[in-house]
Amino acid sequence: MDKMPRWADVFLVPLINLILAFIASGLVVLAIGENPLDAIYFMVKGALGSTSGIGYTLYYATNYIFTGLAVAVAFHARLFNIGGEGQAAVAGIGVALVCLAIDWPHWTVALPFAILGGALFGAGWAFIPAYLQAKRGSHIVITTIMFNFIGAALLGYLLNGIMKNPNTQNAETPAFPPGTHLPTAHEILAPLGIEFSKSAPLNISFLLALICAVGVWALLWRTRLGYEIRSFGHSDRAAKYAGINGSRIIIISMLISGALAGMLAINVVMGEQERLIKEFVEGAGFVGIAVALMGRSHPFGIVLAALLFGMLNQGGFELLWEMPAISKEMVLVIQALIILFTGALDNMVRDPVERFFVRRKKKMEAA
Numbered sequence: 001m002d003k004m005p006r007w008a009d010v011f012l013v014p015l016i017n018l019i020l021a022f023i024a025s026g027l028v029v030l031a032i033g034e035n036p037l038d039a040i041y042f043m044v045k046g047a048l049g050s051t052s053g054i055g056y057t058l059y060y061a062t063n064y065i066f067t068g069l070a071v072a073v074a075f076h077a078r079l080f081n082i083g084g085e086g087q088a089a090v091a092g093i094g095v096a097l098v099c100l101a102i103d104w105p106h107w108t109v110a111l112p113f114a115i116l117g118g119a120l121f122g123a124g125w126a127f128i129p130a131y132l133q134a135k136r137g138s139h140i141v142i143t144t145i146m147f148n149f150i151g152a153a154l155l156g157y158l159l160n161g162i163m164k165n166p167n168t169q170n171a172e173t174p175a176f177p178p179g180t181h182l183p184t185a186h187e188i189l190a191p192l193g194i195e196f197s198k199s200a201p202l203n204i205s206f207l208l209a210l211i212c213a214v215g216v217w218a219l220l221w222r223t224r225l226g227y228e229i230r231s232f233g234h235s236d237r238a239a240k241y242a243g244i245n246g247s248r249i250i251i252i253s254m255l256i257s258g259a260l261a262g263m264l265a266i267n268v269v270m271g272e273q274e275r276l277i278k279e280f281v282e283g284a285g286f287v288g289i290a291v292a293l294m295g296r297s298h299p300f301g302i303v304l305a306a307l308l309f310g311m312l313n314q315g316g317f318e319l320l321w322e323m324p325a326i327s328k329e330m331v332l333v334i335q336a337l338i339i340l341f342t343g344a345l346d347n348m349v350r351d352p353v354e355r356f357f358v359r360r361k362k363k364m365e366a367a
Helices: 006-031 036-048 051-076 084-101 107-136 140-159 185-192 205-222 224-234 236-241 246-262 264-273 284-294 299-322 328-344 346-366
Strands: none
Touching: 006 036, 006 284, 006 299, 006 328, 006 346, 036 051, 036 299, 051 084, 051 205, 051 224, 051 246, 051 264, 051 284, 051 299, 084 107, 084 140, 084 246, 084 264, 084 284, 107 140, 107 246, 107 264, 205 224, 205 246, 205 264, 205 299, 224 236, 224 246, 236 246, 246 264, 284 299, 284 328, 299 328, 328 346
């Protein structure tokens, strides 16, 4: 029997956690002598107060949707994939190789191949930890962390070696051909008469992220494979008794997870930078863990959580500009408090809410 309604689990508990996190953040801002209400105003203004702010917010949110979905798929199989950073980094190599392979005539031709390249490289980088977990019993957390460092080292080696642009000292590839340029929000909306900032990096990858969210929902709740993944995650012994191959589920779940993490490279490498540079992931793989936790590993919740973290990221830059007393570390503290309340302290809110609904149900049944 469910202790509380699904809507309470998906919306109410995260909302209360979020409110508590903002209250705690406000107290921290107050402690350094600044007005918390001013801080909120500047963050919202920076994230949503202009088309440029909205563009950057959605650009960051796109990355977090991809990495949040990657973590969520693994979560449903009771796997803690903490290797999104490395999987996205290696996927960037795959996207770059595709984009540099030929002089592509148009982005509509290049994009499907770039998606395939990013997905294969991201999934391939997730396969080794998955195989070690499924066949050798290695802990997925340890191996995926290790592969983050190995992936970063591999990327750096290639960008300072055979993939390096000979015309610059920077660790980066040559610029991609013009035919790989993905339409930006400005280019998409201008023909419709809608003015949007030219400087915002928001591109068509945002729509790809939403498609992936719908696809993950359909996979997990509308397919046999999704049922097997969730069943294995709830109880591997019961799943095995039902004839579900645990090793197969571990490997498939991690392959899907790695492929989703790899889609970040489409947004950043192909969509924004139009070349491959070092450290382009910028911590999005780790933020995806918080996004998945806050979104309760449900694609709809992940999209909302990604939008929130996108707002925090972009709004934080405005906050630094308008309130110099607040440092970059302070913005990280606010993000950390949200992660703390939505993750580690989740039961602090969940248990009282569950007790409330249990008592409410008993009273209704007694009446």
